[in-house]
Amino acid sequence: MAEHNHNICIEKSTQFAQEIALSKGKKLTAQRLLVLNILLSDHKAMGAYDILDKMRDMHVEGQGKPQPPTVYRALDFLLDLGLIHKVESQNSFYACMVDKSQDEHHLAQAFICDECGHVDEKIARRGAQNLFEKAASFGFKINKVIVECRGICATCQAI
Amino acid sequence: MAEHNHNICIEKSTQFAQEIALSKGKKLTAQRLLVLNILLSDHKAMGAYDILDKMRDMHVEGQGKPQPPTVYRALDFLLDLGLIHKVESQNSFYACMVDKSQDEHHLAQAFICDECGHVDEKIARRGAQNLFEKAASFGFKINKVIVECRGICATCQAI
DNA sequence: CTAAAAAGTGTTATATTATAACATTTGGAA
DNA sequence: TTCCAAATGTTATAATATAACACTTTTTAG
Numbered sequence: 001m002a003e004h005n006h007n008i009c010i011e012k013s014t015q016f017a018q019e020i021a022l023s024k025g026k027k028l029t030a031q032r033l034l035v036l037n038i039l040l041s042d043h044k045a046m047g048a049y050d051i052l053d054k055m056r057d058m059h060v061e062g063q064g065k066p067q068p069p070t071v072y073r074a075l076d077f078l079l080d081l082g083l084i085h086k087v088e089s090q091n092s093f094y095a096c097m098v099d100k101s102q103d104e105h106h107l108a109q110a111f112i113c114d115e116c117g118h119v120d121e122k123i124a125r126r127g128a129q130n131l132f133e134k135a136a137s138f139g140f141k142i143n144k145v146i147v148e149c150r151g152i153c154a155t156c157q158a159i
Numbered sequence: 160m161a162e163h164n165h166n167i168c169i170e171k172s173t174q175f176a177q178e179i180a181l182s183k184g185k186k187l188t189a190q191r192l193l194v195l196n197i198l199l200s201d202h203k204a205m206g207a208y209d210i211l212d213k214m215r216d217m218h219v220e221g222q223g224k225p226q227p228p229t230v231y232r233a234l235d236f237l238l239d240l241g242l243i244h245k246v247e248s249q250n251s252f253y254a255c256m257v258d259k260s261q262d263e264h265h266l267a268q269a270f271i272c273d274e275c276g277h278v279d280e281k282i283a284r285r286g287a288q289n290l291f292e293k294a295a296s297f298g299f300k301i302n303k304v305i306v307e308c309r310g311i312c313a314t315c316q317a318i
Numbered sequence: 319c320t321a322a323a324a325a326g327t328g329t330t331a332t333a334t335t336a337t338a339a340c341a342t343t344t345g346g347a348a
Numbered sequence: 349t350t351c352c353a354a355a356t357g358t359t360a361t362a363a364t365a366t367a368a369c370a371c372t373t374t375t376t377a378g
Binding site: 067069072 | 367
């Protein structure tokens with residue numbers, strides 16, 4: 001992965017998350033940042049209860065352990081801001097990889113490895129345009145598009 | 160909907176279902192046909208438990224009422240044969256609308272109305288090709304593609 | 319500054335979606 | 349006809365997600 005400096009990736013994502021939250025009058029609280037950082041720690045899709053387990057592992061003595069609503073609230077918040085996305089076909093979540101300062105309303109295509117869970121996210125301008133045109137041809141008004149490619153990543157094929 | 164004769168649609172779908180099951184050495188039993196017919200009765204996506212409720216409504220006295228595994232088994236069977244598809248983004252199922260005798264390995268694009276649940280299914284040749292090429296460019300091997308467009312159908316917009 | 323409102327969090331319980339495990343029945347093949 | 353494989357019935361439970369309400373913290377208006 002010569003092209004991906006992950007420290008910079010995390011730093012930039014966290015910083016951008018702060019900015020976008022502020023710009024929408026929202027607060028990126030400690031809990032929300034924790035969930036984001038768990039998802040940023042590698043580019044793998046994780047289930048809500050896996051995230052919850054990580055939060056519990058990290059939890060400070062003397063406090064109750066986090067419960068499902070805690071993680072789902074943070075996930076909802078991050079989804080709203082577009083900082084993470086859901087893999088609908090496996091009920092998992094991953095940190096968005098697109099620099100949204102460049103491209104706020106993109107059609108994301110997720111390429112999810114069924115071996116290791118790694119997610120690559122690409123932008124599809126032409127693909128989005130085609131879908132919107134096709135929908136318009138029979139009067140359908142699209143609100144949201146989901147494109148998920150399930151398969152095996154290059155790394156896992158090499159193993 | 161001048162273009163869609165639904166009686167013919169159901170008849171053809173049921174007949175084709177029989178053929179494809181036979182050709183794969185499988186049996187389209189009464190239960191499986193019941194689930195398929197429930198989904199064919201209109202082109203709406205339904206949850207597994209909604210289907211189960213319909214099966215229970217129809218159930219004959221003197222027998223136990225069907226349980227969740229019953230409907231999930233039938234759904235799995237029909238999914239395997241490509242006779243139905245799952246809407247991953249809402250855990251629902253709909254009867255496939257494509258004439259698969261013409262086009263067995265298509266990339267299906269589902270257009271799901273969030274008002275009425277109606278599903279239109281289109282085939283995307285070019286879209287599929289673009290996705291496979293893009294995946295190949297970074298060594299990703301696609302096994303399955305999910306494309307779901309959520310929005311409002313022409314009929315519901317007119318209301 | 320302070321009271322009231324709003325946003326966020328903690329906690330318990332429960333809803334929704336899906337499957338495991340094992341017993342029983344059915345429909346053909348040997 | 350007996351045996352095998354496929355299908356079904358049944359009970360229990362796993363996995364995913366949210367409702368509801370109490371409490372705390374932050375923001376805002378006066």
